[in-house]
Amino acid sequence: MTIAIRRPGMIAALLFGAACAASFTSAAHAQDTEPPTFLDKQLARLDLGITGVGEFSKTTNGPNYLNQTVTLKPSNTLGYMGTVGYSKSPWVGGEFNFQNIRYTDNFTLANTATTPANQNSQNIAIQTNVIELSAGYLIRPAHTFYGIQPYASAGLGAMDFRPTPGGGQGLPHEGVRSFYYTVGGEELVTTHFGLRGGIRQTFYLQPDFFQNFLRNSNHSYTIQPYAGFFIRF
Template identity: 40%
Template sequence: MIRKATTLYAALLFACTATTAVALAQTDAGVPETPLQKQIERLDLGITAVGMYNTTVSGPVVSPVANQGNGPVTQYGSNTVGVLATIRYIAKPYFGLEFNYGQARYTEHYSVAPFEIQTKVQEYTFGYIATPPHPIFGLQPYLGAGAGTTAFHPTAGGGEGAPEQARATYYYTLGVQKYLDDTQHFGFRAGFRQAFYLDPDFGQNYLTILKHSSSYEPQIGFYLHY
């Protein structure tokens, strides 16, 4: 996972450097910016490491036949570290859009049996983002919210042969960021986000309690601005 994130970050860095070089060359030559270049300059690309702390939920099984008098089922995902890639389009300080792709791997634990399903988790979400121009201790704040889906892919080794499952996901995010260079193309970002979704049961009726879980996600990383 770390190797994939490093490769993606290197690709983003190369793309940003190449685009910046072309723009500077055109500026030095007196060539005006094109409409496309102006739109590209509103983009930034971020890679952050994300801690994932999953909550525990408990409740009765929805199917009385599957429950068989065993009482409520408790389930939770193990805590882990993942990677989040974000593309942001900042039209104005108080209006922007973002797309998030997150990836992590952890184990879903269930109190029945006992039972565990190791899964690869992928998040695909879109959201609104605001970046107020008023600094806080020299740092630019941001906040936003959005929705999308989280896909749970049981692994070949520890997935117990369970099928894949997707859950609707909602999130909010807030944090701070700061440029680390004078050209304002490379910066540091730190924040917190929380995602909400229906805890997965992988289509097994004896695990279906239909309870919403959430993941607390502190994050830290870097971003590239065109």
């Protein structure tokens, strides 16, 4: 008698539990199959990258207003760059870059005397912190090569040359316009984390820190190999 009463109760409890589980599974499945929202779509197109950058700059020379030959040879160094990328499609995208690099601008001033006895030179070293802000057009072709996703970008920016308090000779900071292009490759290691590397070149008017005797009005460029990681939302 006791068994006959408990068995229907147990069966009812099991049926109730199964119904609850089925309802929960259906609700979860419905959530999984819901179309992504506008915000979800935009976040899926974004990525944030942090890379280490090598800095190798061109040496330039030319006459100043005193007819001295001004040679500028920046030192080679390392820095870092942060990038926010947005890709609507493989051929439509954009990026914003922030870069911070410190190196020494080595100026040499030499007169143009024709006789060795009258030739002399002066060396001036200016330790400089360079901040670059830039924005450009970004493409990521649909095809990969051995699992590597290629990409390329080009754009415009501004570079702020800031002499440091300790080694900047007390000179003022100077801003110049710049143009850059980048080619590289990247690979997702997990769903949201990947590695990237490439090379970047930036063109700009070399700084003179508003000193006429340092001005030779030459354009220069830097070549920057880089490597780092990125996070995709």
